[in-house]
Amino acid sequence: MRLTSTALQDGGNIPRAFTCDGDDRSPPLAWAEAPGETQSFALIVDDLDAPGGVFAHWACYDIPKNYTALEEDSGRPATSDILRHGQNDFRELGYNGPCPPHGHGLHRYRFRLFALDCPKLPLGPRPSCKQVEEATHGRVLAEARLMGRYGR
Template sequence: MAFTITSPAFAAGGDIPRTFTCDGDNTPPPLAWEDPPRDTRSFALIMDDPDAPNGTFTHWVLFDIPAERTELAGGSRSDAVGMSGKNSRSELGYMGPCPPSGTHRYYFRLFAIDTKTLDLAAGATRKQVEDALARHTLQTAELMGRYKKA
């Protein structure tokens, strides 16, 4: 079996519902994953928009998600699950899709990690998280959704 991440809120490559965007409640969509590598000790999640006008925009950084987890509930704040890193606005937590124009792609990348903690504090930057992930990632699963403002 392959390590996969899905959302009951939208199909891979499909439209992210408005409720999970800046035009709605701006809360995370539900995410679920299955079949991580056997040696997984924790997970990390990075959500970004590679179509942003000034280069890739990071919407969400979450790490030290316990290995027992197989999902994140929709609409939930991530503070109670793992540690939050900074998004591109230097804020902690989720920032929903909010493209200035056109349809943008949003990638949710889930990293299976070989250690319980990346030894980073809450508020770590994406670069700090990625540097730690480079040494500890076993496998990565990816889900892409799209959004265009009404």
């Protein structure tokens, strides 16, 4: 399975528009080559270099199996009645983009898409990103990754 974005290259810099210094929109994402038995997808975005450890920026789950992309700004819960979002480490539902401390250098932001063997994850109404990720354990058919960098 492959995960790509028209807004950033794997290992490249994340444009300002997708960060707290810009419009804080989620970037457009597309994927291909998911296993035929996929029943849904889940997406986790986190900062691997946050001072306190891995910091969750977005969890989107119960993405229908027929989806092959998320449009730009899909990270806002109000933009779709279909997509479900976890509570990130900013304590908000949906996407909050890169916002590393000033002068902390470049941070690595990991986008992970999971193809799952179930149509819905067994989660309550406001799960944390960590709970979303834990709910995928034992259900992952394939995983694709995309890495972006951002510093302030």
